[in-house]
Amino acid sequence: MADSLNAYLYVGAILFALGMLGVLVRRSLIVVLLSMELMLQGVNLTMGAFGVFNEDMGGYMLTLASLTIAASESVVGLAILVVVSRKARELYTDRMDGMKW
Amino acid sequence: MIEDITFVYMAVIAVLAALATVLVRSPVRSALSLVVVVFHVAGLFAVMDAMFLAVIQVMVYAGAIIVLFLFTIMLLDLRHEAGEPYLHKNQLWLGIPLAILLLVEAGWIALNTEPLAEAARGAYDAAAIAELGGTGQALAEVLFNEYLLPFEIAGVLLLASSVGALLLARRPDEDKLPDAPDPVDDVTGPDDERAEGGAAIWPTR
Known part of the structure; x- marks a missing residue:
């Protein structure tokens, strides 16, 4: 099991789907960002597994790039979250409709 | 085992x-x-x-x-979030089926995915990585030769995101030195955006 590519892909798919469930279902903006990190975990696992099992360093490189982008994304996302909480005093996604209409 | x-x-x-x-x-x-x-x-x-x-x-x-x-x-x-519901009640009926659908699709793709044939694989099998001294060394060899430009672009991305985060999270009235006289205040008066309780994200000068 530990030496088949499919097993890692299943775990990556489950993590990604759970992350998407969190993004769609949770109300708190912080947990939505955390669920996005969870989706990135699934993607990282998938790309790393492809790199290992295809004996290609490209998978490692993609995982490294995804880590970099995850770091920048969470930094900017948390800065936006701080600004929003300073202005609106609450962090619910369903009440953040100031730019909706 | x-x-x-x-x-x-x-x-x-x-x-x-x-x-x-x-x-x-x-x-x-x-x-x-x-x-x-x-x-x-x-x-x-x-x-x-x-x-x-x-x-x-x-x-x-x-x-x-x-x-x-x-x-x-x-x-x-x-x-203040303590007493509020923490799930979107009216998005559950869409979110759960969509997540299950995504799981089925991704699982179906994963079920039908095989590693490449032996001849089509890259050069870095376990023996080659062990000869270089480990995955760190193998990664460095590829990173600083083949992927040098993406590496540098990643550095620029990190710089841009850290500068952007600093610019976003700063309060607008925090960028003044405490003792230095600020000529902008004399010109704009109390009705500019910065006087409205931190309404402006960007500095107005």
């Missing part, structure tokens, strides 16, 4: 902790469950002999990103 047991342990705990991340009420507990997910995904990387990815995963995710999340959660005052 021992690898299989380790794989099953890491996978099961990672999935359970991911469920906890999504479903637990408190954001702090959610972030701590994500730390558990990160460590067990790092364990999965270690099981497939990608040691460098395992280490960098723990360092970047558990060491930097989640700590940043916890800092932010504790800096913000979230006590």
